[in-house]
Amino acid sequence: MSRIYAYVGPPEIRRAVADTPAGVEIRAPADLLGWARAQPEWDADTLTATFVVTLAGVLRVAPRRSEHVACAGGQAVLAAGELTLRAEPELAVEGVTNQSTGYCPEPACWSAILPRLEALGVPHPAELTRAFVFRRCPACGERNVVKEGWFVCDLCGADLPAHWNFADSGEAH
Structure with a gap:
């Protein structure tokens, strides 16, 4: 089962991008390469x-910014x-991270990413190339x-819990 991650970032960011088009759906290698080249x-x-x-299990991409x-x-x-995508000598996904401070996904979200990469049929890493906690x-x-296992708040210095503690949106099957 995969966890469902609700947006946990600043509400003002959510409001600011409310009218921004969603990312581009990637269902085939040509979709990914065409998007990248544009x-x-x-x-x-x-x-x-x-x-x-x-x-719905669809991979969407957007510019890094x-x-x-x-x-x-x-x-x-x-x-x-x-x-991180590479085109030569063939299209490949060279790197994958869970770096999103808007959703704060666990490294275990890899289980939702891997089937999308395998369905594309392009070379990809066997796991997250950089996992964020x-x-x-x-x-x-x-x-x-959390960096280097230091579970202390950067802002106030309080101890951080050992387990993921954002509002649990439930489980997907």
């Missing part, structure tokens, strides 16, 4: 993109993070990225 940052070698996996909540069309997701501070409510 990006101004595409240098014919690599590109890093924002991505989400929707509750995009907010994940915009890429997701404001909806909850099964996974969110960044993909997120916790909400029970004292001040701040979202934190």
Whole structure:
């Protein structure tokens, strides 16, 4: 089962991107390569993109500078993070992270990403190339990225819980 991640970022960001089109659905390698080549940052070698996996199991991508909540069309997701793409010698996904401070997904969201990458049939890593651990501070409510196993709030110094503690939106099957 995959966890469903609701948006937990600042409400003002959600409001600011409310009218932004959702990310582009990627269902085939040609979709991914075509989207990448249309990006101004595409240098014919690599590109890093924002991505989400929707509750319907669809991979969506958007420019890296995009907010994940915009890429997701404001909806909850099964996974969110960044993909690094390479075109030569063949299209491949070189890197995948769960870096999204808007959704704060657990590294276990890999289980929702992997089937999408396998369905594309392009080379990809066997796991997240960089896994982020997120916790909400029970004292001040701040979202934190846990670094080097240091479970202490960056803002107020309170101890952070050992387990993921954002509002649980439920489980998907």
